[in-house]
Amino acid sequence: MDWGLAIFYFFAALAVVGGVMMITRKNAVHAAVYLVLTFVSVAAIYIILGAEFLFAVQVLVYAGGIMVLFLFVIMLVNLEEPRRFSGGRLRLMTSAVVTLLLFGMLARLFARSDGGHAPIVAAPAAEGNLQLVGALLFTDYLLPFEVVSVLLLVAMIGAIVLGRPRA
Amino acid sequence: MISDNIIRNFIIPLTQVLVILGVASGAVAYMTLVERKILAFMQLRLSPRRVGPHGLLQPIADGIKLLLKEDITPDKADRILFTLAPIVTVIPAFTALAVIPFSGGGTFQIFGYQVTPWIADVNVGLVFLLAISSLGIYGIMLGGWASNSKYPMLGALRSAAQMVSYEVPFGFSIIGVMMLSGTASMVGIVEAQREAHVWYFLPQIFGLFVFFVSGVAETNRLPFDLPEAEAELVAGFHTEYTGMKFALYMLAEYTSMIVVASIVTTLFFGGWLRPFPNVEALGFLNLGLDRIHPVLPGYFWFLLKTFLVLFVYLWLRGTFPRYRYDQLMRLGWYWMIPLSIMNVIVTGGVVLLLRR
Numbered sequence: 001m002d003w004g005l006a007i008f009y010f011f012a013a014l015a016v017v018g019g020v021m022m023i024t025r026k027n028a029v030h031a032a033v034y035l036v037l038t039f040v041s042v043a044a045i046y047i048i049l050g051a052e053f054l055f056a057v058q059v060l061v062y063a064g065g066i067m068v069l070f071l072f073v074i075m076l077v078n079l080e081e082p083r084r085f086s087g088g089r090l091r092l093m094t095s096a097v098v099t100l101l102l103f104g105m106l107a108r109l110f111a112r113s114d115g116g117h118a119p120i121v122a123a124p125a126a127e128g129n130l131q132l133v134g135a136l137l138f139t140d141y142l143l144p145f146e147v148v149s150v151l152l153l154v155a156m157i158g159a160i161v162l163g164r165p166r167a
Numbered sequence: 168m169i170s171d172n173i174i175r176n177f178i179i180p181l182t183q184v185l186v187i188l189g190v191a192s193g194a195v196a197y198m199t200l201v202e203r204k205i206l207a208f209m210q211l212r213l214s215p216r217r218v219g220p221h222g223l224l225q226p227i228a229d230g231i232k233l234l235l236k237e238d239i240t241p242d243k244a245d246r247i248l249f250t251l252a253p254i255v256t257v258i259p260a261f262t263a264l265a266v267i268p269f270s271g272g273g274t275f276q277i278f279g280y281q282v283t284p285w286i287a288d289v290n291v292g293l294v295f296l297l298a299i300s301s302l303g304i305y306g307i308m309l310g311g312w313a314s315n316s317k318y319p320m321l322g323a324l325r326s327a328a329q330m331v332s333y334e335v336p337f338g339f340s341i342i343g344v345m346m347l348s349g350t351a352s353m354v355g356i357v358e359a360q361r362e363a364h365v366w367y368f369l370p371q372i373f374g375l376f377v378f379f380v381s382g383v384a385e386t387n388r389l390p391f392d393l394p395e396a397e398a399e400l401v402a403g404f405h406t407e408y409t410g411m412k413f414a415l416y417m418l419a420e421y422t423s424m425i426v427v428a429s430i431v432t433t434l435f436f437g438g439w440l441r442p443f444p445n446v447e448a449l450g451f452l453n454l455g456l457d458r459i460h461p462v463l464p465g466y467f468w469f470l471l472k473t474f475l476v477l478f479v480y481l482w483l484r485g486t487f488p489r490y491r492y493d494q495l496m497r498l499g500w501y502w503m504i505p506l507s508i509m510n511v512i513v514t515g516g517v518v519l520l521l522r523r
Contacts, residue, residue, distance in 0.1 A: 029312055033248070036305065056294040060338075064301025065331070068308070072327040075312050075320070130291050130351050 008048050015041035028074045032067060039063045053129035183286050187264055195421040196226035202481050209485035236410035241314060244407065248313035253408070253415035256306025260422040263299045266292045267429045268354045270465030271439040284439075284465065285354065292353040293345060296430060297338050300385065303423060304330045307387075310416070311404035322403030325393050325492065330385060332499040337381035339507035343367075343374040343514040344434045357438035368435040370517075373510045375435045377503050379479075382427035384499070386420060388480060390487035393495060428476035429469075436472045439465035 018038035025031040043058040137145050200215070200222065207214035215222040240249055270284035289295050304327060311323020344367050345351055348359035360366050368375050384391040395403030405416050432438060441464060490498070 029245075029248070029309075033305075033309065052289060052291045053294065056291050056298040059298035060294070060301055064298060064304075064334070068301075068304055068327055068331055071305075071308055071312075072324065072331075075308065075324060075327075130294070 004048055008045060011041045011044040011048070014038075015045070029071065032071050032074055035070075036063050036067050039067065051129060053133055179282060180286065183282070184265075187269075187286065188261060191261065191264055191422060191425060192418070194425060195418055196230065198421050198424070198477065199229065199417075200226050201477075202484075205478070205481045206485050209482075230414075233410060233414040238410040238412065239407075241316065241407050243315040245313040245315065248309050249407075250412070252306045252310030252313055253412045253419070254306070255309065256303055256419040257415050257422070259299045259302040260419040260426065263296055263426045264422075264429075266295055266353055267426070267433060268357060268438060269469050271354070271357060288352055288354045290350070290352050290355075293341055293351040293356075293434075296353075296426075297334075297341075300337075300423070300426070301330075301334055303385075303419065306416070306419065307404050310408065314404075314407040316407055318401045318406045319404045322395060322400050322406070325400075326387065326404060329387075329391070329393060329495065329499075332496060333381045333384040333391075333503070336377050336499065336503035336507040337385055339504070339511055340374045340377040340381065341434060342511045343371045346511075346514050346518050347371070353433050353438075357433060357440065360437045361440055366435065366437040366440075371435060371510070371514070373506055374514075375431070377507045377510065378434070379427075379431060379476075381499075381503060382431070383480065383483065384495070386423040386427055388420075388424065389484040390489050391495060392489065393492055424477065424480055425473070428473045428480065431476045432469060432472040436476075438472075439469045441468050 015038045018034045018036075018041060022031045022034040022038065025034060039058060039062040043055045043063070046052075046055040046058060203225075204214040204222075206212075215225045218224040218228045240246060265286040266289050268285040268288065307326045307330075308323045311319040311321075311326070314320070344356060347363070347367060347370060348356045350356060350359065356367075383389075387393075387395065393403075395405065400406070405413055408416060
C-alpha cells in the first residue's frame with residue numbers, strides 16, 4: 001500500500017468536506033471553522049508534495065492570519081439570524097455567470113495539465129524550499145513580486161482612507 | 168519479528184514523541200509550582216508548603232483536583248465548539264516542540280539504532296514554528312465565543328486583536344537571525360552560532376528584545392494578559408470552563424511559555440552549546456557531565472538556559488503591572504513593529520557589507 005497516496009486522499013477528502021460544510025452551514029462561526037479545516041488540509045497536501053515552505057505560509061497567512069480576522073469580525077458583529085438572499089434576479093444572474101466563468105477557467109487548466117496521470121510528487125529542491133522560493137522571487141519573478149507588493153500597499157492605503165473618521 | 172523499517176520509521180519517532188510529550192507535561196506541572204514559589208519569594212509570602220516536603224507534591228494534588236472536578240457545560244453554550252476549543256489550543260502548543268533541538272553532538276545510539284535528540288529537523292523550521300504558533304489563538308477565540316457569555320466573549324475579542332498585532336513583530340524579529348545564519352533550520356541556526364563564535368543575542372539584541380516581548384504577548388502572560396484580566400473580565404475567555412477543559416487551557420499556556428523560552432534559547436543563546444564553545448580551556452564548564460553520558464551536556468545547557476528564560480517570564484510577572492488595553496496596542500504598533508523592521512534593515516545592510 002502506498003502511504004503517501006493514502007494520506008493524500010485523506011487530506012483531499014477532508015478539504016472537500018470542509019469546503020462543502022463551509023457553504024452549507026447557517027452559523028457563520030461554524031462556516032469559518034470549516035474553512036480553516038479546508039486551509040489546513042490543503043497545507044497538509046503541500047507537505048506531501050515536498051513543499052514545506054508553502055505549507056508554512058499557507059498555515060501562517062490563511063489559517064493563522066486571514067481567518068482569525070474573519071472570525072474576529074464575525075464575532076464582533078455577532079450574526080444571530082442568517083439573512084435570506086435578497087439580491088434580485090440581476091444579482092443572481094451575475095453571480096451565476098462569474099461562477100461559471102471561474103469553473104470553466106479551472107476546468108480548462110486542469111484538462112491541459114496532465115492531472116491524474118503524472119505522479120503527484122514534485123521534485124524537492126536540494127538546498128531547500130525557502131532558498132529556492134526566495135531566489136526565484138528576486139530574479140525571475142521580480143516584476144510580478146513588486147507589482148503585488150504595490151497592489152497590497154494601495155489596498156492598505158485605501159483601507160486607511162475608508163476607515164479614517166470624517167473631518 | 169518487527170522489521171527494521173518499521174522500527175526506524177515508526178517506533179523510534181513515536182518513542183521520541185512520547186518522551187518529549189511526557190517530559191513537557193511534567194515540566195508544565197512543576198512550572199506551576201515554581202511560578203508560585205518564585206512569586207511568593209518576590210512578594211515576601213509563604214508559597215504552597217502543605218502537600219509533601221516544601222509543597223513538592225502540590226502539582227499532583229492540583230492535577231487530581233482538576234480531574235475530579237465537575238465538568239460543567241453552560242446551557243446556552245455551543246456544545247461541540249465548547250469541547251473542541253481547549254483541544255484546539257493544546258495541539259499547536261505541543262506540535263511546536265517537534266522542531267526544537269534539545270541537544271546537539273549528532274545522533275546517539277540506542278540498541279544499535281541512530282536516534283536524534285530532536286523529533287524533526289525541518290529546513291523551514293522557524294517558519295513552521297511561526298505557522299503553528301499562529302494557530303493557538305483559535306482555541307481561545309472559539310472557547311470565548313462558544314461559552315455564549317459576555318466576559319469570555321470580550322476576552323476572546325481582546326485576545327484576537329492582541330495576538331494578530333503581536334504576530335507581526337514576532338515574525339519580523341526572527342528575520343535578523345535567519346539573515347545572520349543563512350538558514351531557517353533550528354539545528355542549522357545553532358551550528359551557525361558555533362561557527363560564528365558569537366551567540367546571536369549580541370548582534371541581535373533588538374531582535375531578542377522584540378521577540379521576547381512579543382512572545383510574552385503571544386502567550387497571554389503578564390504584563391500582557393489582557394484576555395484574562397481578572398480585575399475586569401472575571402477570568403476572560405475561560406470564565407465558563409471547569410475541570411479538565413480548564414486544565415487543558417492551562418496546559419497549553421504553560422507549554423507555549425516553554426516553547427517560546429526554547430526558541431529564545433535556540434535562536435539567541437546558542438541552544439545546546441556551552442558558554443564559549445570554541446575555547447578548549449573552558450571544557451571544565453561541562454562539569455565532567457560529558458564523561459557520564461556523551462549527550463548529557465547538550466541537554467544540560469539547553470535546559471539551564473531555557474529555565475533561565477522562563478525565570479525572566481516569572482520575574483516580569485512579579486515586577487510589572489498589567490498594561491491598559493490601548494497602551495498594549497500602542498506599544499505593539501508604534502514601537503515593536505517599527506523597531507523590528509529597523510532591525511531587519513540594519514541587519515541586512517551589515518550582512519551585505521561584511522560579505523563584500
